[in-house]
Amino acid sequence: MDPQIEEIDSVYEALISISVVKTQLTRLKTTLSSLVLGKAPEAKSIRTIADGQIVVSVFPFETADKYGPQGAWTAELWLNPIKKLHNANI
Amino acid sequence: MTSNNTDTNTNNKCTIVLGAGNQGFLTIVDALDILFIQNETVCVKHHPLRGYQDGFMREIFKPLLERGFFNCVVDTTVADAVLLVNHTLVGHVHMTGGKPTHDAIYWDVKDLPDLPFLVIDIEMAADGTCENNYALQNEAFCPVVIFVTVKDLNDTSTFINKVSDIVNDKIFGTLSCTVILHPEMEKKYFKECQTLLANLKYGTICINAWSALAYAIDTSAWGAYPGEDPKDIESGIGFVRNTLMFDHVQKSVVRCPLVDQGQVLHYKVKPFDKKEHVEKVVKFILRPGLGTFVGILPSWSKVMCGVFGILVLSAIVVGVVVGQG
Numbered sequence: 001m002d003p004q005i006e007e008i009d010s011v012y013e014a015l016i017s018i019s020v021v022k023t024q025l026t027r028l029k030t031t032l033s034s035l036v037l038g039k040a041p042e043a044k045s046i047r048t049i050a051d052g053q054i055v056v057s058v059f060p061f062e063t064a065d066k067y068g069p070q071g072a073w074t075a076e077l078w079l080n081p082i083k084k085l086h087n088a089n090i
Numbered sequence: 091m092t093s094n095n096t097d098t099n100t101n102n103k104c105t106i107v108l109g110a111g112n113q114g115f116l117t118i119v120d121a122l123d124i125l126f127i128q129n130e131t132v133c134v135k136h137h138p139l140r141g142y143q144d145g146f147m148r149e150i151f152k153p154l155l156e157r158g159f160f161n162c163v164v165d166t167t168v169a170d171a172v173l174l175v176n177h178t179l180v181g182h183v184h185m186t187g188g189k190p191t192h193d194a195i196y197w198d199v200k201d202l203p204d205l206p207f208l209v210i211d212i213e214m215a216a217d218g219t220c221e222n223n224y225a226l227q228n229e230a231f232c233p234v235v236i237f238v239t240v241k242d243l244n245d246t247s248t249f250i251n252k253v254s255d256i257v258n259d260k261i262f263g264t265l266s267c268t269v270i271l272h273p274e275m276e277k278k279y280f281k282e283c284q285t286l287l288a289n290l291k292y293g294t295i296c297i298n299a300w301s302a303l304a305y306a307i308d309t310s311a312w313g314a315y316p317g318e319d320p321k322d323i324e325s326g327i328g329f330v331r332n333t334l335m336f337d338h339v340q341k342s343v344v345r346c347p348l349v350d351q352g353q354v355l356h357y358k359v360k361p362f363d364k365k366e367h368v369e370k371v372v373k374f375i376l377r378p379g380l381g382t383f384v385g386i387l388p389s390w391s392k393v394m395c396g397v398f399g400i401l402v403l404s405a406i407v408v409g410v411v412v413g414q415g
Contacts, residue, residue, distance in 0.1 A: 011368055017115035019375050023308045024119050027333035028126050041334045049288065058309035058334055059344075073299075074345045075310040078288075080338040 053081040103181025105130045110186035111137040123330045134162035216242040218260045227262045250282040254289035264315035265325035266294040266301035291315045299346035308333045310342035
């Protein structure tokens with residue numbers, strides 16, 4: 001591989017790493033700050049599918065998520081059907 | 091495979107994170123997950139390919155390191171790694187790796203199989219039987235592409251209804267899968283597609299994108315489908331990410347446009363010919379704003395200056411509109 005291309009790839013990998021870690025820390029800080037106040041982050045929408053399974057919409061979670069590289073994506077957490085909705089251990 | 095291979099630590103012992111080799115950020119995110127979501131102390135053993143992370147991780151985690159919540163060691167020998175995971179102060183091992191690595195740690199299995207390098211075609215009957223299922227049942231950490239043609243599924247509806255049984259029962263692993271699903275197809279076979287998503291036993295189901303990209307969504311969860319037994323491990327136990335901290339996660343379902351900027355992670359342009367450019371981009375990632383955005387504008391590009399002008403004008407217009415609102 002062209003050494004210059006390889007270096008560019010390394011830079012991209014480093015930038016992606018920084019972005020991933022920063023996002024994780026920022027969101028964790030928000031969640032834990034809510035917990036300190038006795039509140040869990042509120043899901044944007046919750047639906048129940050045919051067999052009673054709870055499906056929680058978790059992305060986009062904030063307006064800013066819509067303007068990131070995954071802005072057109074959506075993500076849901078499907079919870080274990082036998083469990084009640086329960087987040088952040090409270 | 092992400093294998094969080096013991097249950098939640100209840101004995102106040104340390105968790106060992108065996109650093110991933112494939113991506114540098116995985117080790118950092120895993121350590122954060124153990125510290126702040128699972129509420130355990132961490133010692134990271136860096137992957138042999140990622141020993142360079144030791145210096146800057148010590149810097150990043152310095153406040154926790156100084157208080158004794160975090161530490162990290164570079165990889166030395168397999169014997170040292172074995173000593174580390176078997177240490178009496180270790181109550182939990184978190185690893186990214188394959189079944190052989192899991193079994194070597196959990197069961198002290200020493201025979202690691204040879205890895206194939208193949209493109210394989212398999213014909214499968216509608217009941218899931220085939221002549222040789224080795225490739226479907228053995229995990230390979232190298233490029234292996236397997237094309238499975240399921241015979242006698244004569245219409246789309248039957249195929250959608252049957253495919254979850256086949257992949258759940260006949261293919262090793264439960265970490266993630268990709269479903270290629272055209273929106274028109276989903277509209278036409280809505281009920282069948284909903285049943286398919288509900289029946290697939292994977293920790294992450296990614297629609298229309300390579301499933302690994304779903305890791306980018308921090309609020310979704312990444313890990314094996316719940317219910318695996320350490321005696322017959324496939325993709326592991328436990329989830330990471332899940333920054334909203336939902337309990338009882340069964341799986342994540344991530345939907346993406348088939349063609350989308352979020353899927354284009356690497357493109358061969360050359361904006362980084364100087365260290366200063368990289369530093370400015372890092373500043374923008376860490377503190378996005380007009381000031382840091384100006385910093386990443388390449389001075390050589392009149393086009394970019396034009397875009398910048400439009401952005402400034404847009405910001406002013408939006409500001410005025412919001413102000414009036």
